[in-house]
Amino acid sequence: xxxxxxEVREVSRRFGPTLALDRVSFDVREGEVFGLLGPxxxxxxxxxxxxSCLLEATSGEVSLLGRTVxxxxxxxxxxxxxxxxxxxxxxELTARENLCFFGELYDIRGPELSRRVDQILAAIGLExxxxxxxxxxxxxxxxxxxxxxxxVHRPRLLLLDEPTVGVDPQSRNHIFEEVRRLNAEGMTLVxxxxxxxxxxxxxxxIGIMDLGRLAxxxxxxxxxxxxxxxxxxxxVSLTPILREQLxxxxxxxxxxxxxxxxxxxxxxxxxxxxELMRLMQRTGSELLSLDIEETNLERxxxxxxxxxxxx
Amino acid sequence: MNIIWTxxxxxxxxxxxxxxxxxxxxxxxxxxxxxxxxFVGESFGQKPDKRLRISLVDLDRGSGLSQxxxxxxxxxxxxxxxxxxxxxxxxxxxxxxxxIHEHKRAAILVFGREFSERINECSFLxxxxxxxxxxxxxxxxxGVELMKDxxxxxxxxxxxxxxxxxxxxxxxxxxxxxxxxxxSDPDFIQILGDKVNLPVPRQFQLLLRKQKVQLGxxxxxxxxxxxxxxxxYKKKVGDGVQAALAKQFENYNLRGKTWASLTKSRExxxxxxEVQQYENREGSxxxxxxxxxxxxxxxxxxxxxxFFLVLIAGWVFVAxxxxxxxxxxxxxxxxxxxxxxxxxxxxFALSVGQTLFLLVASRWLFGIHWGPKNWSIAEQLAWLLxxxxxxxxxxxGLALLIAAVAxxxxxxxIYGGLLVLVLAVVGGCVLPREMMPENxxxxxxxxPQGWALDAYSELLAKxxxxxxxxxxxxxxxxxxxxVGAVSLGLASWLLRxx
Numbered sequence: 001x002x003x004x005x006x007e008v009r010e011v012s013r014r015f016g017p018t019l020a021l022d023r024v025s026f027d028v029r030e031g032e033v034f035g036l037l038g039p040x041x042x043x044x045x046x047x048x049x050x051x052s053c054l055l056e057a058t059s060g061e062v063s064l065l066g067r068t069v070x071x072x073x074x075x076x077x078x079x080x081x082x083x084x085x086x087x088x089x090x091x092e093l094t095a096r097e098n099l100c101f102f103g104e105l106y107d108i109r110g111p112e113l114s115r116r117v118d119q120i121l122a123a124i125g126l127e128x129x130x131x132x133x134x135x136x137x138x139x140x141x142x143x144x145x146x147x148x149x150x151x152v153h154r155p156r157l158l159l160l161d162e163p164t165v166g167v168d169p170q171s172r173n174h175i176f177e178e179v180r181r182l183n184a185e186g187m188t189l190v191x192x193x194x195x196x197x198x199x200x201x202x203x204x205x206i207g208i209m210d211l212g213r214l215a216x217x218x219x220x221x222x223x224x225x226x227x228x229x230x231x232x233x234x235x236v237s238l239t240p241i242l243r244e245q246l247x248x249x250x251x252x253x254x255x256x257x258x259x260x261x262x263x264x265x266x267x268x269x270x271x272x273x274x275e276l277m278r279l280m281q282r283t284g285s286e287l288l289s290l291d292i293e294e295t296n297l298e299r300x301x302x303x304x305x306x307x308x309x310x311x
Numbered sequence: 312m313n314i315i316w317t318x319x320x321x322x323x324x325x326x327x328x329x330x331x332x333x334x335x336x337x338x339x340x341x342x343x344x345x346x347x348x349x350f351v352g353e354s355f356g357q358k359p360d361k362r363l364r365i366s367l368v369d370l371d372r373g374s375g376l377s378q379x380x381x382x383x384x385x386x387x388x389x390x391x392x393x394x395x396x397x398x399x400x401x402x403x404x405x406x407x408x409x410x411i412h413e414h415k416r417a418a419i420l421v422f423g424r425e426f427s428e429r430i431n432e433c434s435f436l437x438x439x440x441x442x443x444x445x446x447x448x449x450x451x452x453x454g455v456e457l458m459k460d461x462x463x464x465x466x467x468x469x470x471x472x473x474x475x476x477x478x479x480x481x482x483x484x485x486x487x488x489x490x491x492x493x494x495s496d497p498d499f500i501q502i503l504g505d506k507v508n509l510p511v512p513r514q515f516q517l518l519l520r521k522q523k524v525q526l527g528x529x530x531x532x533x534x535x536x537x538x539x540x541x542x543x544y545k546k547k548v549g550d551g552v553q554a555a556l557a558k559q560f561e562n563y564n565l566r567g568k569t570w571a572s573l574t575k576s577r578e579x580x581x582x583x584x585e586v587q588q589y590e591n592r593e594g595s596x597x598x599x600x601x602x603x604x605x606x607x608x609x610x611x612x613x614x615x616x617x618f619f620l621v622l623i624a625g626w627v628f629v630a631x632x633x634x635x636x637x638x639x640x641x642x643x644x645x646x647x648x649x650x651x652x653x654x655x656x657x658x659f660a661l662s663v664g665q666t667l668f669l670l671v672a673s674r675w676l677f678g679i680h681w682g683p684k685n686w687s688i689a690e691q692l693a694w695l696l697x698x699x700x701x702x703x704x705x706x707x708g709l710a711l712l713i714a715a716v717a718x719x720x721x722x723x724x725i726y727g728g729l730l731v732l733v734l735a736v737v738g739g740c741v742l743p744r745e746m747m748p749e750n751x752x753x754x755x756x757x758x759p760q761g762w763a764l765d766a767y768s769e770l771l772a773k774x775x776x777x778x779x780x781x782x783x784x785x786x787x788x789x790x791x792x793x794v795g796a797v798s799l800g801l802a803s804w805l806l807r808x809x
Binding site: 052053054071074075077078080082084086087088089090091092093097101102104105106107109133149 | 313314317318321324325328329634635636638639640641642643644645646
């Protein structure tokens with residue numbers, strides 16, 4: 001297991017009477033893509049603000065590469081790149097000027113800056129538009145530039161806050177590829193999103209936040225184990241022998257409905273289906289219908305955070 | 312320092328790419344000053360004067376009643392004693408011709424070099440110059456020219472009548488006086504003596520051997536043939552004539568030679584005309600217009616528009632906050648001080664740039680000169696710069712205060728707009744302090760605009776010999792710098808970057 005690059009320890013943040021973060025603790029390991037999921041108001045943005053030196057924690061500690069993260073520490077900010085959820089670009093400047101401006105803020109100048117900016121423009125697919133003013137860009141192009149700006153100083157940790165909101169599938173795919181490429185090059189990323197499939201596809205570990213607390217934090221397979229899969233089926237004739245055999249299926253619990261619907265709750269729905277099919281063949285039973293409800297991240301998320309609408 | 316320069320460059324680049332901002336900063340203020348100046352006219356900043364203006368050029372170098380005073384001065388004095396007119400002396404014929412050509416004067420009276428000589432020639436004696444015609448004086452005969460603007464015939468006619476009356480009041484008593492003086496001249500008594508035949512009394516007829524005798528012969532007989540004695544008797548007769556005339560016409564002094572003396576008139580209590588040297592109020596600028604009243608307007612509006620920076624700086628902050636870049640900047644290694652300086656320096660530079668642009672443009676367009684006439688451009692700049700810099704600093708402080716308080720563009724417009732307008736009105740940027748009631752003028756000093764105008768006003772060239780009071784200028788600059796420093800400090804403390 002690789003060492004933690006970011007350590008969040010018992011971090012709380014209070015805004016007046018509101019407790020926005022309540023003793024949140026987790027680690028982000030070097031070279032991983034860490035996903036942060038949570039409904040609105042869960043505390044994700046507050047947490048990212050603390051990690052990106054914009055806010056100070058009321059209590060607890062955040063450390064990056066062993067260095068305590070506080071807003072006054074300018075050096076720690078050089079290690080972090082932030083891709084804000086809202087586009088934060090200068091519309092009247094060109095893409096190149098935006099990149100150069102932010103690069104210069106990190107004391108990168110001259111040929112080195114030009115080289116990096118060229119690389120980033122190529123990476124985000126805006127080489128041809130480098131000299132165009134950003135206000136003329138499409139939403140997707142702006143999103144890509146929004147990402148590019150955070151990379152110009154080559155941060156050790158990249159924080160992406162909903163980086164694909166409101167972009168077309170092509171740009172979204174481009175951003176995914178860029179995230180994967182950066183990760184492959186060894187960059188550590190913290191990725192927040194509302195899109196489960198994005199987090200599922202990109203992140204090796206995922207933290208689920210709700211009401212200021214970290215409800216769960218683990219790898220995807222382990223998170224999926226938090227919730228059973230469900231197999232619903234009907235048979236032509238439920239004989240006592242078949243019922244007994246079904247009850248004996250490994251890692252599965254049988255329940256019977258009044259209307260003859262049978263349900264098997266299981267940890268691994270795919271494996272249980274295979275066992276079920278074998279059993280049906282062995283007992284000469286015939287299936288009338290079969291419906292498999294596999295456990296996915298969304299179900300786990302809703303299970304952990306509830307189905308109640310959030311403000 | 313490099314980081315601040317990066318921020319400054321970015322801000323300036325953003326402003327330069329926004330044509331509306333540039334228009335607001337540079338073109339509109341200048342346009343406003345020009346148009347407002349045209350609208351308020353030449354009399355702005357001065358008391359309205361409805362008296363008839365008699366403009367004249369005096370080239371006369373001769374002698375009149377005394378050696379030291381040419382006749383033109385006597386006419387000028389006569390005009391000056393006339394009620395409800397004001398006299399304007401124009402230095403040169405070229406200037407007069409230009410004023411007429413440009414329709415800026417309806418008529419200008421020109422006393423030629425030979426005016427005194429011609430008046431001296433005017434006489435009732437044979438061989439003397441008779442300047443009169445039915446309606447007055449032949450101007451050309453006495454060396455006077457009346458230059459007229461054909462577009463203003465009515466005003467020109469009135470001016471001509473005033474001039475005619477004055478000339479009559481000067482020439483006629485002069486001619487009458489000279490004529491009556493001749494009545495006591497021995498030569499005249501000789502003529503009289505030759506012309507007057509008196510009957511010889513009977514008892515002397517034998518002695519004289521004639522029945523009639525000329526008055527001259529009697530005087531000659533009385534002198535006993537002594538020519539000196541004869542001359543003395545003629546003088547006595549002359550004196551007698553003058554005494555008789557004086558007795559006969561005791562209400563007049565027929566030898567007075569001036570109107571007042573001739574008519575024995577007493578000075579009446581009335582407002583005489585004011586004599587002013589003609590000043591070219593058009594200025595030496597490209598527009599050749601309003602050099603004088605733009606002296607009021609340029610500082611007023613320069614100061615007013617400097618404080619409009621409040622709005623621009625406020626908008627820059629709010630826009631940066633709204634578009635999220637202000638928050639993003641805080642994730643970079645910038646300090647709060649860097650961010651504030653990165654905003655303030657370009658705003659300050661723009662403010663100074665705007666002021667210098669307006670001052671240079673006003674110099675070019677209206678020919679406005681700062682300080683005494685002998686001040687070079689470098690000297691003018693050296694004194695203007697502290698005023699410009701301290702005014703911009705004060706404006707910058709207010710701008711940052713508004714940016715600290717306002718959370719949206721609308722709030723900037725409301726808070727900033729109200730503040731700027733109220734301060735401009737109170738500070739004397741709309742109505743000059745000199746035009747305010749005396750007991751309320753101190754209120755202008757409650758505003759930074761008032762102090763800035765005080766310094767600019769002190770620097771304005773008021774006359775050829777004017778020396779500005781540098782203590783007043785430095786005092787104003789000090790107050791402005793203090794206002795700037797205090798408001799910047801307060802704003803830095805209040806301003807939230809998130």
